[in-house]
Amino acid sequence: MLEISKVSYSYGGNSVFSDVSLSVAPGSFYFLTGPSGSGKTTFINLCAGALIPEVGNIRVFGEETRNMSNYELSQMRRRLGIVHQNCEFLDHLSIEENIALPLTVAGMDNTKERANVLELMKWVGLDSKSNVKPQELSGGERQRLALARAVIMSPEIILADEPTGNVDWEMSQRLLTLMIELNKMGKTIFISTHDLSLIRLAKANVTARTLRISDLKLSQAGADL
Amino acid sequence: MSFMLNFWKSLLASPDHIQVVPNTGFTVWLTTFTAGAMSFVAVIGLAFSLLCAELSNRWGDSLKSASSIRLSAPTDLLEKQTSIALAILDQTKGVGSARLVGLQDKKKLLEPWLGFDFPLEAIEMPALIEIQETDVGVDYEGLRLRLSAELPSATLDNHSQWRQPIEVFAALISQLGMFTVALLVLSSLAMVSMAANAALSANIKVLRVLRLVGAFDAFIVTAFVRKFTSRVFVGSILGTFCAGIVLVLMPDFSENLGILDEVNLDLIDKIWLGTVPLIFVIISIFATRMAVKTSLKRLM
Numbered sequence: 001m002l003e004i005s006k007v008s009y010s011y012g013g014n015s016v017f018s019d020v021s022l023s024v025a026p027g028s029f030y031f032l033t034g035p036s037g038s039g040k041t042t043f044i045n046l047c048a049g050a051l052i053p054e055v056g057n058i059r060v061f062g063e064e065t066r067n068m069s070n071y072e073l074s075q076m077r078r079r080l081g082i083v084h085q086n087c088e089f090l091d092h093l094s095i096e097e098n099i100a101l102p103l104t105v106a107g108m109d110n111t112k113e114r115a116n117v118l119e120l121m122k123w124v125g126l127d128s129k130s131n132v133k134p135q136e137l138s139g140g141e142r143q144r145l146a147l148a149r150a151v152i153m154s155p156e157i158i159l160a161d162e163p164t165g166n167v168d169w170e171m172s173q174r175l176l177t178l179m180i181e182l183n184k185m186g187k188t189i190f191i192s193t194h195d196l197s198l199i200r201l202a203k204a205n206v207t208a209r210t211l212r213i214s215d216l217k218l219s220q221a222g223a224d225l
Numbered sequence: 226m227s228f229m230l231n232f233w234k235s236l237l238a239s240p241d242h243i244q245v246v247p248n249t250g251f252t253v254w255l256t257t258f259t260a261g262a263m264s265f266v267a268v269i270g271l272a273f274s275l276l277c278a279e280l281s282n283r284w285g286d287s288l289k290s291a292s293s294i295r296l297s298a299p300t301d302l303l304e305k306q307t308s309i310a311l312a313i314l315d316q317t318k319g320v321g322s323a324r325l326v327g328l329q330d331k332k333k334l335l336e337p338w339l340g341f342d343f344p345l346e347a348i349e350m351p352a353l354i355e356i357q358e359t360d361v362g363v364d365y366e367g368l369r370l371r372l373s374a375e376l377p378s379a380t381l382d383n384h385s386q387w388r389q390p391i392e393v394f395a396a397l398i399s400q401l402g403m404f405t406v407a408l409l410v411l412s413s414l415a416m417v418s419m420a421a422n423a424a425l426s427a428n429i430k431v432l433r434v435l436r437l438v439g440a441f442d443a444f445i446v447t448a449f450v451r452k453f454t455s456r457v458f459v460g461s462i463l464g465t466f467c468a469g470i471v472l473v474l475m476p477d478f479s480e481n482l483g484i485l486d487e488v489n490l491d492l493i494d495k496i497w498l499g500t501v502p503l504i505f506v507i508i509s510i511f512a513t514r515m516a517v518k519t520s521l522k523r524l525m
Contacts, residue, residue, distance in 0.1 A: 070441075070442050070521070071441055071442070074436075074439045074440060074441045074442070075439070076439075077436075077437070077438070077439035078439035082437055084437075088430055088433055088434050088437070089434060090245060090247070090430075090431060090434055091247070092247035092248065093244070093245075097244075101245070101434070101435075101438050102438040102439060104244075104245070105245070105435060105438055105439060105440035105441075105444055106439065149438065153439070
């Protein structure tokens with residue numbers, strides 16, 4: 001599903017990681033942790049096709065991101081749900097329209113999919129704010145909005161970069177619960193976070209693996225978390 | 226090829242493309258105002274260029290086949306000499322017609338300098354014969370020699386002294402007009418490109434979000450092209466309309482200005498002016514498409 005093979009990446013000669021390999025199976029739950037600046041966001045961007053590795057290959061759904069055209073990358077992103085820490089929306093659209101945006105751009109904005117939008121809004125607890133604009137939401141609500149938008153196309157993999165970075169512990173738990181529910185539906189979840197208590201909480205509810213980026217390498221974290 | 230096909234299909238299809246680009250912000254006014262101002266200048270420039278072209282053609286045509294003979298003689302001899310001159314011209318190959326310029330024509334000719342009520346008949350005036358050539362052309366050297374032998378008081382003027390410079394000047398004005406129009410089209414392209422780039426810089430987040438949710442490049446390009454082109458079209462229509470009003474309100478050179486008589490825009494010229502908004506739409510599609518594609522490349 002997601003295969004990373006001997007990947008290296010650097011910014012202007014400063015290596016972020018080198019010779020990193022990983023194979024992610026369908027339906028698995030991964031945490032990616034590491035200190036600030038260790039390359040977690042870069043790793044997520046590489047998996048999403050927003051960056052291309054300098055060395056090595058990344059295969060998503062069997063296709064190498066390096067060889068993909070813009071058209072193919074867009075097609076791939078429709079099968080990925082991406083949530084960033086600083087989630088961005090189209091501020092002139094309502095919450096409902098923002099959640100439906102992936103459907104709109106895919107030309108699937110019909111009545112059946114509209115029903116899914118309303119269901120998703122209820123699922124993330126934003127059903128009472130359907131006509132509100134994103135800038136009127138709190139940090140936690142924005143994260144839930146980003147999650148709803150990320151899953152509207154029923155993606156096979158969800159990549160979340162520090163989704164709980166800007167929210168309080170209660171909201172972190174709520175977001176994690178939503179992620180666990182998605183994983184139980186068969187979705188592959190890949191979350192980068194530096195919040196170890198969140199990882200511990202997840203491990204109590206789901207089989208999750210934890211990876212750590214440090215010293216340019218990716219390694220499996222032990223039970224000491 | 227398939228990209229172009231999708232682009233044109235989506236350009237004419239779904240309204241979804243429109244809603245993803247915000248309506249608000251200074252860029253709306255910037256784009257509309259730029260298109261309006263450039264259209265105004267383009268219409269005025271094009272109108273003057275077309276008028277200059279017509280004027281230069283008229284100058285060229287009127288000078289190309291015209292010449293004159295001036296007879297200076299005492300009044301009692303003038304009529305006889307005029308008859309001789311007309312007879313010589315009648316025998317000269319290449320002369321289409323020869324006409325004695327009458328008192329009323331002379332008055333009209335001198336009216337700008339002497340006024341309409343000047344008693345021209347009270348003073349001695351030389352006789353003036355206006356000659357129109359045929360396509361064959363007149364042998365002016367031969368005619369001059371014959372006139373000097375038979376009518377020493379006659380002076381033949383085929384306007385050669387000032388015909389050529391005026392023809393060159395007229396052609397130059399016409400070429401300058403065309404060059405100005407070409408420059409206007411290029412500068413409009415640059416202005417619309419700059420406005421599109423400014424609008425894109427203000428909407429870079431929209432590009433990022435659309436990319437994130439899996440929008441194809443064709444969708445993003447079409448969304449921006451449709452939005453900007455509609456703004457450019459509205460601005461251009463307004464600019465063209467204002468320029469049209471200015472042209473309508475221009476004073477009418479209809480009488481007594483010689484070469485400026487009835488210099489007006491004809492129907493074909495007006496159709497040309499009417500195409501300015503369409504030209505701006507084409508410029509907008511081209512410029513916005515380039516700008517969005519460049520921005521998308523930078524995002525990659």
